[in-house]
Amino acid sequence: MLAELIDGARIARGVREDVARDVAALRARGVTPGLTVVLVGDDPASAVYVRSKGKACGEAGMASETIRLPATTTQEELLRHVDRLNADPKVHGILVQMPLPKHIDPDTVLRRLNPAKDVDGFHPINVGKLLIGEKDGFAPCTPAGVQEMLVRSGVDTRGMECVVIGRSNIVGKPMAALLMQDRKGANATVTICHRHTRDLAAHTRRADLVVAAAGRPGVLTRDMVKPGAVVIDVGITRVNDPTAKNGYRLVGDVDFAGVRQVASHITPVPGGVGPMTIAMLLRNTVKAASALEPA
Ligand SMILES: NC(=O)c1ccc[n+]([C@@H]2O[C@H](COP(=O)([O-])OP(=O)(O)OC[C@H]3O[C@@H](n4cnc5c(N)ncnc54)[C@H](OP(=O)(O)O)[C@@H]3O)[C@@H](O)[C@H]2O)c1
Numbered sequence: 071m072l073a074e075l076i077d078g079a080r081i082a083r084g085v086r087e088d089v090a091r092d093v094a095a096l097r098a099r100g101v102t103p104g105l106t107v108v109l110v111g112d113d114p115a116s117a118v119y120v121r122s123k124g125k126a127c128g129e130a131g132m133a134s135e136t137i138r139l140p141a142t143t144t145q146e147e148l149l150r151h152v153d154r155l156n157a158d159p160k161v162h163g164i165l166v167q168m169p170l171p172k173h174i175d176p177d178t179v180l181r182r183l184n185p186a187k188d189v190d191g192f193h194p195i196n197v198g199k200l201l202i203g204e205k206d207g208f209a210p211c212t213p214a215g216v217q218e219m220l221v222r223s224g225v226d227t228r229g230m231e232c233v234v235i236g237r238s239n240i241v242g243k244p245m246a247a248l249l250m251q252d253r254k255g256a257n258a259t260v261t262i263c264h265r266h267t268r269d270l271a272a273h274t275r276r277a278d279l280v281v282a283a284a285g286r287p288g289v290l291t292r293d294m295v296k297p298g299a300v301v302i303d304v305g306i307t308r309v310n311d312p313t314a315k316n317g318y319r320l321v322g323d324v325d326f327a328g329v330r331q332v333a334s335h336i337t338p339v340p341g342g343v344g345p346m347t348i349a350m351l352l353r354n355t356v357k358a359a360s361a362l363e364p365a
Pocket residue numbers: 212235236237238239240241242263264265266267270283284285286289304305306307343344345347
């Protein structure tokens with residue numbers, strides 16, 4: 071039997087509707103949640119992400135602003151912008167779009183953000199809160215989106231063997247930290263794999279849930295998946311495709327056609343995890359606004 075598709079676009083719409091309701095409630099007491107995105111340089115992919123974040127904010131009734139800075143901006147100049155946004159009461163969420171130009175140290179910039187406005191969840195304070203299970207921090211949007219999708223799809227992760235492929239700070243590590251917590255949508259037994267993992271297939275074959283976040287198309291194939299497992303594909307890679315309108319298409323890490331034959335649930339690429347990321351960014355911004363402006 072073919073695996074059931076987890077429709078990220080549909081689930082993300084549900085999250086955004088909930089966010090819009092929360093925004094309306096905040097606006098009714100005079101607070102308009104506001105997200106400011108800082109974009110340095112002219113990376114075309116970043117420009118696309120930033121535009122869709124702004125559009126999503128508008129649709130949810132939130133305020134959004136994009137500060138576009140030239141690639142020649144110095145680190146000191148960028149930090150001055152961050153300081154100003156940290157102090158601006160109308161700004162509840164700040165997101166500095168990565169990657170930054172080579173002469174700017176991303177860690178220095180992330181550490182300068184007010185953790186209470188760090189809606190991307192990358193400041194060490196928020197990373198620590200996630201790990202120790204404190205609920206008032208911000209979890210990074212992509213892994214938080216994966217968890218939300220699992221919950222809304224009725225996948226009960228409690229007691230599951232879960233394998234996360236990838237250990238980046240933005241996806242793999244926070245994904246593992248979320249799944250291991252003692253709470254709803256978690257309580258899994260988690261293994262993290264990376265390029266030095268000796269036998270990846272030996273780990274994935276015993277997993278009830280595999281989250282693939284390696285950025286390597288084909289890293290998970292049918293023979294590596296236990297029948298009935300849940301498979302979440304975070305990977306997004308552009309591959310050349312002369313038949314596609316733009317000359318390329320997006321593929322995930324999972325051999326979708328093969329794995330679909332054995333898994334119980336699977337996310338497609340595109341239309342799986344991708345739409346959840348922005349939905350969770352909106353949710354984090356509303357959470358920031360509620361905390362910064364208590365009723
Ligand atoms: N859907 C979304 O909204 C969204 C958001 C963020 C990222 N993504 C996508 O998710 C993917 C991962 O992103 P990222 O930022 O986490 O990437 P990253 O920083 O490049 O990390 C990739 C991780 O995968 C591991 N890895 C690579 N090849 C492997 C292999 N053959 N076997 C086992 N592990 C392997 C690497 O191991 P080492 O640590 O040993 O190098 C690394 O930990 C990318 O395709 C990215 O585009 C999607």
